[in-house]
Amino acid sequence: MSNKITISILLTSDIHGNILPINYGNNDKSNVGLAQLSTIIQQQKSSDRNHIVLIDNGDIIQGTPLTYFYARVCNIGINPMISVMNYMGFDAAVLGNHEFNYGQAVLQKSIKDSKFPWLSANILHKETKLPYYGKPYTIKILADNVKVGILGLTTDYIPNWENPNHIKDLSFENVVKAAKKWVPFLRNEEKVDVVIVSYHGGFERDLETGETTEHLTGENQGYQLCQEVEGIDVLLTGHQHRFLTGKVNNVSIIQPGDKGQALGKVQLFLEKQIDKWEIVGKSSELIKVDELTEPDPKVIELTKTFEEKTQAWLDQPIGKIQGDMLINNPLEIRTKDNALIEFINKVQMDIAKVDISNTALFSDQSPGLHSDVTMRDIVSNYIYPNTLKVLKITGKDMKDALERSASYFAPYNGKDIEVNLEFTTPKPQHYNYDMWEGIEYEINISRPFGERIVRLTYKGEPIDFDKEYHVVMNNYRAGGGGDYAMFQNKEVVQDIPLDVSELLANYILERKVIEATVNHNWKVVHD
Incomplete structure (x- = not known):
């Protein structure tokens, strides 16, 4: 020994x-x-x-x-x-x-x-x-x-x-x-x-x-x-x-x-x-x-x-996209309303039977959806096995959540839109920036953190901070994941146990052809 x-x-x-x-x-x-x-x-x-x-x-x-x-x-x-x-x-x-x-x-x-x-x-x-x-x-x-x-x-x-x-x-x-x-x-x-x-x-x-x-x-x-x-x-x-x-x-x-x-x-x-x-x-x-x-x-x-x-399952064709849902510039996708995010939010709203939704572009490697959609397209974009929840939140909660998302952008330097290091270092956390459908809003990155939401309306009227709204989101976010503490311990109106990737695939399979639409309900601006 x-x-x-x-x-x-x-x-x-x-x-x-x-x-x-x-x-x-x-x-x-x-x-x-x-x-x-x-x-x-x-x-x-x-x-x-x-x-x-x-x-x-x-x-x-x-x-x-x-x-x-x-x-x-x-x-x-x-x-x-x-x-x-x-x-x-x-x-x-x-x-x-x-x-x-x-x-x-x-x-x-x-x-x-x-x-x-x-x-x-x-x-x-x-x-x-x-x-x-x-x-x-x-x-x-x-x-x-x-x-x-x-x-x-x-x-x-x-x-x-x-x-x-x-x-x-x-x-x-x-x-x-x-x-x-x-x-x-x-x-x-x-x-x-x-x-x-x-x-x-x-x-x-x-x-x-x-x-x-x-x-x-x-x-x-x-x-x-x-x-x-x-x-x-x-x-x-x-x-x-x-x-x-x-x-x-x-x-x-x-x-x-x-x-x-x-x-x-x-x-x-x-x-x-x-x-x-x-x-x-x-x-x-x-x-x-x-x-x-x-x-x-x-x-x-x-x-x-x-x-x-x-590999055989990934290559199964499930439908077609009319229009453009591809991603060429991930940062640009996060600065103004776009067809891919609008589509995911639309599916979430359709499944949950509510009219407000949020989701994220999880990774800069997300390719978007090709015109001939396969399961590979779905799982390459929606990479987590999330399910959906509908929460009852106040207008104030909504504003606070949007401000948290707005902190994704670094203070505007007068030239380029840049990502806050908090969301990239030491590991990428692009999944903690949400984009919403069903409301209208603007993020002004020239403003200080916490004061960046300069327009926030619902059906053309200003959001009532005391009123309650039903919002569909993934289970990670609904639990407060990503420092969204305003969502913790909120009433769960509906729990939808199927994986979102499965819901997206089923939605396309049923309709066969999906039209890419953009209603321009939100954008990032600067002074």
């Missing part, structure tokens, strides 16, 4: 359903996914398989047409994400917030089919207050009898986003409180040599200065975990899709971005001190996937059947 060893902790996080290195919008090559990461992981294991711990930090089973097809169209057999993870030899996975998007049946089957434990110490049964998924932590004993404890934590902000039906039996304990309970337990009762906390959440403060970098809602508490919970050796993080390495209060931290663009690696250098192992050094790095990273052929083989079915 050696008296000096090195442990390598390998981390994936926020894979979001990406296995193959492709962009499903056009099937072009993209350096993302588990297939390429598997090659890198095998290379890492070849040097010292006996001292490696492989962990996924959450948001794995949702995010691509492949995972949507499995969850919503053809869920026979094992989830392809789980098949690949089983093959790759993960030691543990942590539940992310997007694990709940497809409901408990899909999640529970994924857990059941996994050859590794799923961890979350702070997701509790609402009645018993015990960990709902059974495993708050797991222990891996490595060569040389090194005992490694892995504690799983999940952002407790999930009730602000998720469909209540998907989490109705759950309660979400504060992650710091849970860590203060379980970290000492691992140290004192389980007598582990190393404590790894894998937290599907990120950082709320600058890692060096400690200054706040975002609203302290409790969504991200990584910095607080490092400062307040004694006994953590390594904090693995995610959720924010950042690329981070470093230390906070002598805790090694890492975050490997999203979609499998990089593998996180933390190394711990241990020495034997009489009867126990001591950590004498730490390092962390990100190993990025690039053009030279070959995908693992075994991963491609494991995915082949579902991938072929998914």
Whole structure:
């Protein structure tokens, strides 16, 4: 037995359903996914398989047409994400917030089919207050009898986003409180040599200065975990899709971005001190996937059947568009009324039987709808498995929500319209800018934040701040997601459980031909 060893902790996080290195919008090559990461992981294991711990930090089973097809169209057999993870030899996975998007049946089957434990110490049964998924932590004993404890934590902000039906039996304990309970337990009762906390959440403060970098809602508490919970050796993080390495209060931290663009690696250098192992050094790095990273052929083989079915489903024609619903300039789309956003809002209003709606252009990669529409067009534009809710809100709530959206634009510099860094850095949050139908409004970006809505009418009359209006929106926004606190705890007039992408497809299938229309009910202006 050696008296000096090195442990390598390998981390994936926020894979979001990406296995193959492709962009499903056009099937072009993209350096993302588990297939390429598997090659890198095998290379890492070849040097010292006996001292490696492989962990996924959450948001794995949702995010691509492949995972949507499995969850919503053809869920026979094992989830392809789980098949690949089983093959790759993960030691543990942590539940992310997007694990709940497809409901408990899909999640529970994924857990059941996994050859590794799923961890979350702070997701509790609402009645018993015990960990709902059974495993708050797991222990891996490595060569040389090194005992490694892995504690799983999940952002407790999930009730602000998720469909209540998907989490109705759950309660979400504060992650710091849970860590203060379980970290000492691992140290004192389980007598582990190393404590790894894998937290599907990120950082709320600058890692060096400690200054706040975002609203302290409790969504991200990584910095607080490092400062307040004694006994953590390594904090693995995610959720924010950042690329981070470093230390906070002598805790090694890492975050490997999203979609499998990089593998996180933390190394711990241990020495034997009489009867126990001591950590004498730490390092962390990100190993990025690039053009030279070959995908693992075994991963491609494991995915082949579902991938072929998914591609056939994506290419199914569902109808035609008369006019232009393509996107050439995403920023321009967000500055004046346009046919694509108007269409999505019209569908939402038709389904909900209300006359006010809001939606977002979720990503700058959204292509719009081609004249011959396929399912690929639908899922490339509406990339989340959102459902719809109709809320009863006041005119004041409506104004506040529009002001929140209006903060998407940076103060006008007299030349170009620019996006506020809050919506682009450290990760793009274009999905938090809403565009409305059924009301008339103008956003003046020359005005200060909070005073930018210069016209707001409904059926030609000024909005009454005290009056209540029924508005249809996606479930993420209805829960207050994206700092839309004015929508939290509002009366839900109607809950529409079908995915919006399915509603859009059905709408086109029924009508066969959709005319692109623009009624110019809103625009962005400046002095």
